[in-house]
Amino acid sequence: MRRMPQPIPYQGSKRNIAGQILSVFPAGVGTLIEPFAGSAAVSVAAAYGQKAEKFYLNDLNKPLMDLLAMIINEPQEIADRYERLWQAQIGRERAYYNFVRDEFNRTRRPDYLLYLLARCVKASVRYNANGDFNQSPDNRRKGRRPSSMRQEILGVSRLLQGKTVVASGDYREVLSVISSDDLVYMDPPYQGTSQNKDPRYYSGLHPGELVEFLEELNRRQVMFILSYDGRTGTKTYGAALPSSLNLRRMEIHAGRSSQSTLLGKSVQTYESLYLSPALMRRLGVEGNGRIVEWVSGSGLSDDMRPRQLELDIV
Numbered sequence: 001m002r003r004m005p006q007p008i009p010y011q012g013s014k015r016n017i018a019g020q021i022l023s024v025f026p027a028g029v030g031t032l033i034e035p036f037a038g039s040a041a042v043s044v045a046a047a048y049g050q051k052a053e054k055f056y057l058n059d060l061n062k063p064l065m066d067l068l069a070m071i072i073n074e075p076q077e078i079a080d081r082y083e084r085l086w087q088a089q090i091g092r093e094r095a096y097y098n099f100v101r102d103e104f105n106r107t108r109r110p111d112y113l114l115y116l117l118a119r120c121v122k123a124s125v126r127y128n129a130n131g132d133f134n135q136s137p138d139n140r141r142k143g144r145r146p147s148s149m150r151q152e153i154l155g156v157s158r159l160l161q162g163k164t165v166v167a168s169g170d171y172r173e174v175l176s177v178i179s180s181d182d183l184v185y186m187d188p189p190y191q192g193t194s195q196n197k198d199p200r201y202y203s204g205l206h207p208g209e210l211v212e213f214l215e216e217l218n219r220r221q222v223m224f225i226l227s228y229d230g231r232t233g234t235k236t237y238g239a240a241l242p243s244s245l246n247l248r249r250m251e252i253h254a255g256r257s258s259q260s261t262l263l264g265k266s267v268q269t270y271e272s273l274y275l276s277p278a279l280m281r282r283l284g285v286e287g288n289g290r291i292v293e294w295v296s297g298s299g300l301s302d303d304m305r306p307r308q309l310e311l312d313i314v
Contacts, residue, residue, distance in 0.1 A: 004048045005155025007071060008064075008114070009123035009144075010039035014187060014227065017271065018045035020252045021185070024225060024275060025051045026282040030181035034058065035171035036188045040068055043185075047159035055164040056177060062168040067110035069166040075157035081111035082118075082153075083146035090142075093119075097137040105132040118143030171205075172213055175220075183279070184217065184224035214245055214276075223279040230254070230271040247274040248285070 006015055014021060018041055025046065032043055032052035037059045046052045059065050070078040089096040097119055104112035117123060119137045126135040144152075167173070171188070178184065189205050217224050228241065230251075241247060254269040275283075 004045060005152045005159070006039070006041060006044060007144075007149055007152035007156060008039040008067070009117055010041075010125065015039075015041040015045070017252055017254050018042050019049075021225065021227075021273065022046060022049055022051055024250070024273065024279070024283065025183065026223065026279065028181060029183045030054065030179060031056055031177075031183075033174050033178060033182055033184045034186070035174045035184065036186055037065070037068070038187065039064075042187070043164075044156055044159060047163075052183065053163065055160060056167070056174065057164060058167040058169060058171065058174055060168065060170070063104075063108045063110060063113050065166050065168040066108070067113050070110050071153050071156050072160045072164055072166065073157070075153045075161075078111060078114065079146070079150040079153045082114050082149050085111060085115040086118075086143060086146050086149075093142060094137060094139055101133055114149075115143065118149070175216065178217075178220065178222055180221070182223070184222060185227075186224065187227040211242060211245070214241070214247075218245060218277060221278045222276065223282055224276040225279065226274040226276075227271060228274060230269065232269045233267040241274060245274075246277050248280055249274055 004015075004018075021042055022045055029046075029052040031054040032046050033056040034040065034043055035058050037043065037057040038061075040055075040057050043052075043055045043057060047055065057065065057068060067078070085100065097116070100112050100115055103109070104116060113133070116133055116135070117125070119142070120126075120135040121138045124135060126133070128134045165177075171186075174184070188210060214224075214226070226241075226247070250273045251270050252273060254271045
């Protein structure tokens with residue numbers, strides 16, 4: 001089976017744990033809705049594993065959503081543009097990166113953003129207080145080669161074209177498009193980061209507003225999965241969600257911390273998923289917290305197949 005495509009390198013993407021997230025998808029999902037889509041790693045994985053019929057991608061970062069829209073609907077055009085940018089940098093990589101970064105901040109063109117993401121340090125997006133991209137380049141590399149980038153772009157387009165809506169607005173606007181067979185997956189900025197003008201995030205998110213949104217989803221009996229907190233070694237991040245939401249929590253192993261690796265250490269990272277009451281009813285959950293109707297076939301490559309995991313009640 002061919003490897004799952006992903007043309008957008010993006011630090012914090014859920015690509016490496018997408019198989020474990022998909023393991024708690026119910027059968028018969030009509031539309032997978034991502035209010036905080038980012039690079040859409042979970043939707044790409046769901047399309048690859050045939051876990052949903054349609055997809056709705058939203059993120060407040062409009063240039064990123066414009067890039068996704070081009071990848072899905074105009075794959076040859078965005079691949080051609082990337083190739084021209086990549087070829088033009090040869091012999092003047094650092095200066096050209098600075099030029100493209102300035103032009104992106106002036107125009108917000110999606111092809112400029114793709115080039116910057118392919119070249120910036122650790123695929124780590126950084127924005128200043130004005131919303132301008134300000135990350136430095138990784139001077140050790142030129143970015144993904146055009147032939148490889150084209151293959152990844154075409155792969156995503158084949159998976160999502162004709163069945164995907166791409167939007168850029170407030171995450172709460174997805175309430176108007178949700179139906180009973182839809183599943184919402186959310187990966188919002190972690191609590192404690194978006195309130196301090198953290199440059200990793202295009203816009204902040206108030207935790208209280210998120211809880212109100214989750215309460216509304218519960219009132220509508222919407223199936224949803226939320227990535228929200230976790231731990232690295234002995235350090236935890238993100239306060240617990242209110243018990244009144246009646247969510248179930250599962251902890252998944254996300255691998256070794258990239259920051260600890262840079263420091264020559266080996267510290268493991270674990271992320272939490274929260275499952276809504278409506279989703280638990282669809283899956284069928286025993287009192288001991290183990291999923292009964294386990295979704296066993298993910299359609300993913302062997303290293304991304306789901307594993308049966310314990311669920312702890314929050």
